[in-house]
Amino acid sequence: MSSTTSEKPPASATQNPKKWRFTWEAQSHSSTLRLLLYNSTATCSSSQFTDLKVNLLAQQSLLIVSFFETEARIEVSLRVPIPRVLIDAESPVHFKAFDDHIEVKVVLLLPPDHPLVSEFDSMLDSLNNGVGLDERSPLSMDSDIKKLSAMQVVHFYCRNCTTKLTKDLRKFEEMPSVNWREVSDNWFGACCCSFGGVSEKLVTRYAKSYMCAPGVVLLSATSVLLCKDDLLGCEFPDVKVRQDYGSELNSTSDSCLSISALEDEGRGQTVFFENHEKGTNGIHGIVDSLCAGENNLASNLKSERLKPGGADDCLSCTFHALHTETNKAPVIKMCTDSEIHVGNCDTQCCSLDRSETFSKEQTVGTKVELLEIQKIFLNGHLGSGFMERSSSLSQDIQWIEFSCPQCSCLIGAYPCFEDNVPLDGGIRLFKCNISTCLPVGGSNDKFRNYTLERMFTSQLLESAKDELSFRTIVRNLQFKSAVLQIVLLNPNSWCCTGYCLLPLESAGKIVLHPTVKVLFTASSHGDEFDTGMLEEWIRKNQADEVYMFPSQIKELITNLDLANSLSPPSYKLLQGLFLSSLRR
Template sequence: MSLELRTGENPRKWRFTWEAQSHIPTLRLFLFDSHTNPSTQCQNLKVRVSLSQSSVLVSWCQETHISLRVPIPRVLVDSESPVSFKALDDHIEVKLVLLLPVDHPIISSFDSILNLTDDVENASSDASSKRMSMDSDIKSLSSCGGVDFYCRSCSVKLTRSPLRNFVEMPSVNWREVADNWFGACCCSFGGISEKLVTRYVNSYTCAKGVCLLNSTTIALCKDDIVGCNFPDLGGCQSYEDEGDSIDDHEFGGSTLNSGSNHSRNEKSRFTQFKHEEFAANCEGKENNGDHLSHPSSESDFPVNLTLAQGCCMHHTSEALIESQKPSKNMEILDNKKSFLNGFLGNVFMVRSSNLSMDVEWIEFVCPQCSSLLGAYPCSNDRAPVDGGVRLFKCYISTSLPVGGSRDLFRNYTLGRMFSDQLLDNAKDELSFRTVVRDLKTKSLMLQIVLVNTNCWSCTGYCLGTEGISEPPSKIDLQPIIKVLFSECCNITKSQIRTIEDWVKKDLADEVFMLRHQIAELVESLVSAKDMLPPSYSSFEGLWLSSMQKTGFSL
């Protein structure tokens, strides 16, 4: 949170940054400007904490007497512990002892516990939304009755009519999901797994009137979006609300026949192809002579297993093996083969494992202001291969005014979405080094190293002390991650070879993003590195910076 001041109150633009670590009851304050060496110029340095004004008062002699006031974020300061401070070459450092760590549940519940707000329910709701949960988004959107989407830059309406049906975006790991459910062993239902994936791929398309969501994007049918001028391929499949009716033979994203409420939307997810019925048949029926029966509604997948001497003895009948071979009408259509990799979901940050060479992603911009809104997957004809466009949540709004209390996407930012994806990837790959490439050219653009994933921080400019008696405005600590980064446009060939070697040896995770996103991300990282004094800004040729992540602010 940045506090801009009038020039007369802080003529030298002294900046403050508060920083704390999760689970550690210490709060550090950095004070610095661009041309002062505190160790030699700040004589008779004094620091005093005024809890009544929620401020730290700092003064020293430098030709004239200088006094600054720094607002304290909402934390529990231990008033009985002494304040420690020191003047270093490029900054003044102050340490406060806390009664509780900054991420303690009591701190995150200040408003409701101390009744500091007139509308506790709204404050709680706003804090909850900062988690940016996809399930929470679906529930909130579904409860609105009808939602239009707007460009965050110019506020133009993007949708032709309000959308009422919100569904989780189908899993990208179709083959893995099917194999995990039915098994890939030759004596199990491995053939069914292949047929399920084939049918799903052939039937998948974005349905008109249905909004698909994942953690970072929404997918809309091109016919629902104003200003979509794609080649006419027949449009999206229309969506009709048919209550609870779901065709047992259709389970792709194109055939979502669910109702408008969240409970019916749950039925349209990828895993809803008779899992419960199938499990009941496998477990509840008598296995006469070791025969397992399959639900009659899935007659396309005949199963008549005769298992002899256990699963792995490979005594499956030749008839069964033959029946599991995909028939001609179950072969994947040529224009659908690009779907098999599952790379049609989270284009915000694409993992190398989901990168499809058969799909090209085209940037989709606002029809009025040309700001980037998202992207769509296309084939050679430059039309969306599934009839849909992905819009990034950080570039759109669900209501006007943009960023208002009714805007369900108001807490989504590029930095938060990127940092969350970065943390998820690090958790999955056990790697804290990430290489970012251009999604179109595959060229190396950025390298990022995770340094600390559990920090809290806020920054701004110091206040003057003359003629001010009222407490300063409240400031909040925000959850952040600390990273080292460098752009790869100016690095040497030997450095490029080193980075490529990291990728080959699985020492670095590799992701792909749109060039516009990468440029905006770099700009954000460069700006954030100024939150700390120069002595903290670099390490071994990399810049130290930070990004906000999701979670409760304090």
């Protein structure tokens, strides 16, 4: 074996170069670029690769691999294009023949994720309208909001059939986090004696901002939430009051219901805040507003007016009466006790006298239905619909696939009860299934770099970062059965693949794409998962569990199988699982 860096490849009889596939791999923070070269149509052995030679043609971005094939008694020369990297031409090239592939290692001046390399790539991609840069840049919701807000009018189109899906859209905002209550409690605490009221106020504002309004689009990392009235060619049943909610009020004898009419200034809607767990959470906002003073109260609640006490009263959080102004929206309370005590306050220093009690008939109706919806928001049951977690699922709520009215392909989802009515009046469209303009995937399409594979990988890495979970079970969202098992190996890989070039074929420009190395297995590969063994594996490894629609899981498995097929046979299995990669 030998290695040279001559500028001319050796004369040879090239045999079927398109049967040979190459795969370039690199790691972040590593200065080694590895090539895997193998015959995709036949089984080879290391004994066939005699007199192996490698020539690096840096100026032509080519690597010439030649060897003498003993069975055919000919010399084979393979032309492999080199990706856009900074190679150290003075360092030796290492190569070795294995049973089913040839491995070549090249030394890099800088790793593929180095800032200088990224800046160099950006300069070259700017000559190509920045398309290549978008394909390698991480998915960013903040960037999407800025891009969409910069457009005067936005319409969403189906990627499959290019059907126009929406009316004119002009306002874009970030979708509130479903963990708002947990985050606010961690920052401010739950006791009303200090900052508990601030926490409650944040949660209330979260509930208000979650409501869908015509012309307003809420963006998450994987979907866009818009009002059902903004969709074209779609009809939904009218919202109906749940018949069982009146019995829920009667069955709760020790509960305290507090309803405050909250007027949304920006959208002109009235929403309702409710909590009846020991009568604690609903009072926090009132207590905090009273401490803050009448001005802050008027700007936040706008439906109650509390007579402010002295400074000492505010400091001690002691209040004697709740005054309701007749021309404001009333505060409705139904309690079994004559006084309400804040249970979360250890010192029990906060108390409110009983306010005016209204009949049950005044609480059951459209307002109570909105109240039920608000409770679901505050408990964080709703998500993007793309990939749900166990914490965001509820037995009372089901997710319905939303299909394109023209071609019937999956483009989104929405939560509902048994009546199939959108629970929050909105539909979530998945970014990987829609386009912001025509032609689909063009340079002006703001969602052109979104794919199901990249969106799933982004959520997978986010879970690994936040939950320290590197093992995931993907379940069917409809039947809750396990379909896919994934183990995260390396989140910082770079890869590109293709076939070797013909003798007169010019070397095209290829680039390394960021990928994630994973191990996986799917129930579609053979026998179904053993439930007992799977549950034990989940418990032992503290695996994360996510839920997706069947068609999405099927597409994801197809992508994993395809990436697995692009490797030599010796690289397909590891520890009984399939070795693959996902684009990030």
